[in-house]
Amino acid sequence: MPNLDALSALAWCGAIAGVGVAISSLEILVSWRHYASGGLFDGDLLCRTSGLQRHPLARRLLGWLFTLGGINALAVTRLVCGLALTIVTLGAGWRAIAAAVAFVTGGLIVWRNRYGTDGSDQMTAIVLAGVAIGSCFSFDPVTQTAAIAFIAAQACLAYFVAGVAKAHSPFWRSGDVIGPIMQTETWGSRSLAAWLIASRPRAWLASWMVIGAECLFPLVLIAPPWMVAVFIGWGLAFHAFCAIGMGLNTFFWAFVAAYPAIFYIRSVILAAL
Amino acid sequence: MRDAMIESLAMGAVVLLGVWLLLTMCNQVNLRWMRLVRHLDVMLLIPRWTFFAPNPGLSDFHLSVRTLSADGTASAWEEIDGIAHRTLRSALWNPEKRVTKAVIEVASALAPLCRDHPERVASSAPYRCLLNHALRAAARSGRAQAIARCEFRLTETPPRRGPVGEPFEYQSAPIALNHAEP
Secondary structure, eight states, X not given: OOOOOHHHHHHHHHHHHHHHHHHHHHHHHHTHHHHSTTSTTOHHHHHHTTXXXXXXXXXXXXXXXXXXXXXXXXXXXXXXXXXXXXOTTOOHHHHHHHHHHHHHHHHHHHHHHXXXXXXXXXXHHHXXXXXXXXXXXXXXXXXXXXXXXXXXXXXXXXXXXXXXXXXXXXXXXXXXXXXXXXXXXXXXXXXXXXXXXXXXXXXXHHHHHHHHHHXXXXXXXXXXXXXXXXXXXXXXXXXHHHHHHHOOHHHHHHHHTTHHHHHHHHHHHHHHO | OHHHHHHHHHHHHHHHHHHHHHHHHHTXXXXXXXXXXXXXXXXXXXXXXXXXXXXXXXXXXXXXXXXXXXXOOBOOOEEESOOOOOOGGGGTOOTTHHHHHHXXXXXXXXXXXXXXXXXXXXXSHHHHHHXXXXXXXXXXXXXXXXXXXXXXXXXXXXOSSSOOXXXXXXXXXXXXXXXXXX
């Protein structure tokens, strides 16, 4: 198990999240035509339907976000912050600033776009908030630990809730879900769908592996090292599968960014027990 | 004095994170008062972590547009922002996923309106988003032709396996290309 102190844990959380922040910012920049006039994220229309029209002062202050220049400025700022965060040796003060600015610009992009946000944006925001607060108060061990605990708790909650929700679903319990998801053009992969649908026991096992691992994931905080290795190994493989098979590339960075926080909080819990 | 202020700020930050975590936990179950929180949460900071559960999306959505000439002749439907073909590279780099997700969300917002309040569809944000997008796409595709109007269509491809419901389909009325968005 990596033995991390609080500052290293925050640095690694920030560095891994920073990769995802940089990728998603670059993805926005290269997709500029979707944000231009007539695109799906046409700022002019989004501004008119945002309710900002009714508040002249807010419109004057925030109207620029809906221009093409505005979204590009947000994405470039976020890209710079993401790249800065990938430097593990960055000073705590600079890391706090980079994480805070990446957090704010990410939130503004989500608010502006309204559509097209996914769980990776939310998990990234959580990690960035934790890193920003933990690094800002790096002189205060209580606040720093609370910030790291916040990231770890949100990650464990995310896996647990996702597992319980699947366990409640008869489709998931029957094993008849992953194959059909893989058959969609949006999330799927023809070869993986064929492989899963070809064998019912295989589909059932895949379904229950996801349910079981997600439900039990919070145990990572108190489990013995070999079990931690199993959970973390499963998490890495699961997110790599989602990236390769489903195109959910930024989920990998968003969730794996919480793992250093989990390692650190685990060591704090075990030391206290 | 300064130390006391920094201490208060640190305490405030811890409380803020605690409240955020608590709200996230409350958001995982259906609490009525959380609707207000969700309404105020414009940056979507309070997640609901039920990925692909309990009922995962097993359909694809396709947005298509066609043009109508002055004499009423319709062109073939042409898909816009179709679901991008993914390769291994998409595991690292997938800029199209946001657009695909946006089309799904627009369809999900439009479907209950079409079913329950069809009179509100034309003034709704998702409809206006699609209309604006379709008008531009039609104008681009028909620049050289004498076209007067266009129609757009949002269709759901139902799952090949698994639970099958009534697939969603919405087709707009013919819209003049010089239609002014309110």
